[in-house]
Amino acid sequence: xxxxxxxxxxxxxxxxxxxxxxxxxxxxxxxxxxxxxxxxxxxxxxxxxxxxxxxxxxxxxxxxxxxxxxxxxxxxxxxxxxxxxxxxxxxxxxxxxxxxxxxxxxxxxxxxxxxxxxxxxxxxxxxxxxxxxxxxxxxxxxxxxxxxxxxxxxxxxxxxxxxxxxxxxxxxxxxxxxxxxxxxxxxxxxxxxxxxxxxxxxxxxxxxxxxxxxxxxxxxxxxxxxxxxxxxxxxxxxxxxxxxxxxxxxxxxxxxxxxxxxxxxxxxxxxxxxxxxxxxxxxxxxxxxxxxxxxxxxxxxxxxxxxxxxxxxxxxxxxxxxxxx
Numbered sequence: 318x319x320x321x322x323x324x325x326x327x328x329x330x331x332x333x334x335x336x337x338x339x340x341x342x343x344x345x346x347x348x349x350x351x352x353x354x355x356x357x358x359x360x361x362x363x364x365x366x367x368x369x370x371x372x373x374x375x376x377x378x379x380x381x382x383x384x385x386x387x388x389x390x391x392x393x394x395x396x397x398x399x400x401x402x403x404x405x406x407x408x409x410x411x412x413x414x415x416x417x418x419x420x421x422x423x424x425x426x427x428x429x430x431x432x433x434x435x436x437x438x439x440x441x442x443x444x445x446x447x448x449x450x451x452x453x454x455x456x457x458x459x460x461x462x463x464x465x466x467x468x469x470x471x472x473x474x475x476x477x478x479x480x481x482x483x484x485x486x487x488x489x490x491x492x493x494x495x496x497x498x499x500x501x502x503x504x505x506x507x508x509x510x511x512x513x514x515x516x517x518x519x520x521x522x523x524x525x526x527x528x529x530x531x532x533x534x535x536x537x538x539x540x541x542x543x544x545x546x547x548x549x550x551x552x553x554x555x556x557x558x559x560x561x562x563x564x565x566x567x568x569x570x571x572x573x574x575x576x577x578x579x580x581x582x583x584x585x586x587x588x589x590x591x592x593x594x595x596x597x598x599x600x601x602x603x604x605x606x607x608x609x610x611x612x613x614x615x616x617x618x619x620x621x622x623x624x625x626x627x628x629x630x631x632x633x634x635x636x637x638x639x640x641x642x
Contacts, residue, residue: 336373337385340433344369347427356522358497368420375400389425389434394441397421401445411445418444453583454595460490462578463571463589464536477543478557482570484533484540485554485562489589491533493597493610495519496564496586504548509538519612527610 334341348366351357357365376384379399400421401414409417418439428434455463462468466483488499498517508515508529518524541548546559554562567586575584594607 333370334373335370335377336383340373340383340385340389340428343428343431343433344373344424347424350427351423358520364416365420365423368417369424371404371417372400372421372424375403386428386433389428392435392438394438397438397442401442414445418442453588454592455580455584455588457592457596459578459580459584460589460592460596462580463574463584464490468578469574475557477540477545480536480540480543481554481562482567484536485567486571486586486589487533487536488529489586490593491530492527493590493593493607494527495590496567500552500554500562500564500567502553504551504553507537507541507553508534509541510534517612523612525609525612 334344336344347369348362351365352362373384376388376396379396380388382388397418401418404414404417422436422439425434425436425439429436464483464486466479469479472479485496485499488494488502489496492515494517498519501518502515506515512529513534514526514528516524516526537553540554544555546555548555552561556562556566564586571584571586574580575582590611594611597607597610
């Protein structure tokens, strides 16, 4: 089935950029470039816009005037380091500092192509190291509890909404989808009956095909049977008022279930995707296959799940072995 082209992403407003008029105008064009040609997510656009706003506001204070092309061409490594130091003092950790530096570099490279800035300053600035944490996977029992409609007895919401949430979570754990990918599925794509695979448009505009197992297909069929809305020609998953379902609604539903089931705070919709990968690896799945199923561009991204599996084995050893103390 042919994949629909994604809708254009709304671009964050550029009016708040503190800079000379020419630079502020270029900032708006840069955001349009990221949204269009680079196909960045809305989350990335918002983050990059915010980081560059902070940078230009900092330069206005640091240099004594809104930065223009001459000021950006004359930046020294000390200026960039001073910006990072300010942001660190404001509470940013290494991960956020690295993203801020990437945003500023991206913006200045865009300007450099037009002769409005230089980026050689970054060669003398060290990128803050990111502390890469391990994904927090659920146990198999906890994942099953989240997907079990029977565990929601007493839930006052309408049955079709409970069935909808179950179907969405089933796609995250049963097919390894990101929540945004699950909610982007159109009704015409729905994997039901004998349709046992799904074409997903993931990060970077790359399409991958994922298998959809019987329990997941049945969860979707149950939702379709109960849904009171006309889904023809639109998204598969709808909110209570008939619009496309928001990720926040699913997150809130899982938050309620955490309390009811006594699950840890790490039990989130995205944790189900981590659990999909971790449990596959634990049952003998190979990394290359898991990489393709998750839509990771690099195998190194997928390899982090080997550390998760080793950590779980060590924890089990320490708890069970009589000489582990």
